[in-house]
Amino acid sequence: MSKKLYVARSPRIAARMLGEEMLVMSGQGSTLFTLNPTATILWQAADGTTPLDEIVERRICSEFEVKPDEALRDAEALAEDLAKHGILLISEQPILERPIASTPLLQEQPQR
């Protein structure tokens, strides 16, 4: 059985939903990313304490017609990709404290 993974939004990221798209900007290099629908769900659910498999089961499988095992594999790959770009943090332990001490960039905004 594989270990549980936890994901959290990076505090180095500013994010906002514009229209139907979630846009995030990395503080490092001021790079702008547009998240696809699955990445948007993952981003919104990434509270650091809910295991990834629960997020997949509750949020992704319910939204898309996909088998849980397959969805989890895809979500893990997606989370790793987002982590490479500094958008998500991944850990095998709950992420209770963000590692960045500076002012958080993330500010939740009401949807347009």
Next chain:
Amino acid sequence: MPGLATQVERYSVVIAIGGVPVRVNTTDADFLDMLQDRYAGFVSAEGYAEFDFDVDLVAPAFSDPDADVSVTHSSGRWFMKRGDFHAEWEPATGTGRIRQTANPYSIDAVLRIVHTLVLAKQGGFLLHSASAIRNGKAFLFAGVSGAGKTTIARLAPEDATLLTDEISYIRKLDASMKSEGYVAFGTPFTGELAKLGENTSAPVAALYLLAQGPENRIDPVAAADALRELLANTLFFAEDQEMVHWAFQAACGFVERVPVYRLTFVPDARVWEMIG
């Protein structure tokens, strides 16, 4: 017995851009004259200034205006550096110092940086765009170099008031100002037209993203694309994370409130029939 101290004349000029008065102090009368000439129309007769900068003029050997600009923040101070100037500014005290040669370009760069820093936290920004007022409304024309900013400014009809052909100054109004939305101000930051904008302002009615083509047409732009292009044209100097956050939120707020269009145009005066 000769005096132990020499009295040095100190000259000042208050340059008010976007309604933000900045006092520049110098001991060089010729430099003061140059500033008053360079920023004619933006020199404030009132003594009040939000920020004070002392300028130390140095020998020309110091200059290298082609070097990259660096803007960093440490211990409550902003440090701005390019080959032709070193500057620092402490927002809490409203004071700063600029070390540069006697030229108008260095202080112009410092002023642009300071205004971007001031505006960002207020939800505003400087934008690579021409802008003009027509029928009481401001229109912005953004694009990279060669997109047509100077052309659209040059083609402006007589009833349009040019705010700038290069760098637009956008402030966000909030509830405390009894009005919401965005206002464009004239700037002395010029492009190829080399003509200072009018020192006036108006509510922003639209942002046009410029493209030259075989016919004049206006097309709507999706919010995400608008944000992407707005950010690409926003003057942004600091890599500071907090500033990135403010710049991002300022751009998001703008595209949520202001219509953004793609303006494809043939470079002749008929394009203005579609504006205003």
